Amino acid sequence: MTETLKVRPRVWIGLAIFLGYVAVVFLVQRLSGVPYDELGESGSNLFLGAGLSLIVAAILLAITTTLLGWWRPALHERKRSVRWPIIAPILMVVALLISLAATDWASYDGAFFAASVVLILVGFTEELTTRGLLLTALRSKLGEGWVWFVSTALFALMHLMNAASGQDLLPTLQQVAFAFLGGTIFYIVRRTTGTLIWSMVLHGLWDFSTFAVGHGTPGALAGVGPIVYLIAGVLALIFVPFVIRGANERIDARA
Template structure:
């Protein structure tokens, strides 16, 4: 019997230990690499976030050690990618806004691409992979979805220790919790966590491009005003586009408690 087949209490304990380790690496690592207060857009545009890379390595090691082979690292079920038409449309709208605001330098764009891909893998593997699969083994699917999404949103409050702005961190937590429902809907409807990882990365990339473009489009003499506008954009722009995604996610999940979607039983 593999560790994945062990009693659910044993698996829950290791899942919570994995979550604690992931949080320590992600947030304490951010403090070690960036001891001063920095905005999230500064962090993702100024270099590679090595603490996130370390968190990914930690997750892969834990998954291999525990033998968790049911997390959805597989190809999507045939014909399910077309369900992403609305989420991809939302990403497209964000990219149009980014282009209108003015794109940041190419170096910043490259760092955004790398960091958001790492974030997508790290957060999806931890929450929609390890945590959700464990919770689904102990409760019905909707409680597992809600607990996972609430916890996913809650950890974003810890960004306040990095940025120094707990108001923005609370807003990010709400947005992340709503987005988490879409990510789990993508996982369940496609049967593949890879699709959720890629979409998560695309969403974050588009969001940071909007914010970074807004922050670099003004003159240096307007720096303080720009920072304020950037903070508003970081909250309001995703908020306007998260709601359609949330409603669509609820529609995708409308029958999940009755008729598991393709690939759901074999995640």
């Protein structure tokens, strides 16, 4: 890495940021007193139980990234991978659009819609934490295959906090598995486009669509979106070796 970094990347720094993010989000959500399975009941529940924690985390992450001087490596690749694996993310976009088409928009009020829009911040916070800062730290020590696996696995395991916030264990474990597929898709977006920004956008809109379709009475297409998503995720696992192959993103961690 040729640019000057204020702090040289270390694996422990990335792990500390990851754990700090999980702790902040979990603490703010618990202080709100809104159980995870009640987030979709009202705009106030959604904002206090999820949106507020994302706002706090976004501010802290922006400060942390600035102090470290890691904006460049966190947001940009030095060289893009082959382009064709972006087929998997495109299928995820199709699943997203199907969910939005199946959403009961008549059930929305202004407060719930506003709180739902705040959820788009999750694309910034979770992507910057895992496929941004953590990925940058991991690249100081690990090969790109391990960088993908470790950052994606920790992203998936992050969702275990939902069980501690009131969600049943079985759907939480299912969420973890689906998050690993989604994390692989977001990693492919980063490698094929050369920037984390599009991963942030797709991630934020995906979470928005997930809460949207679950509000009110969804349309007949609601069950199709998850199937398309699953296909996209399986394809992403097949395609990911091709975006890893030949990667030269290793960061020199020498002081």
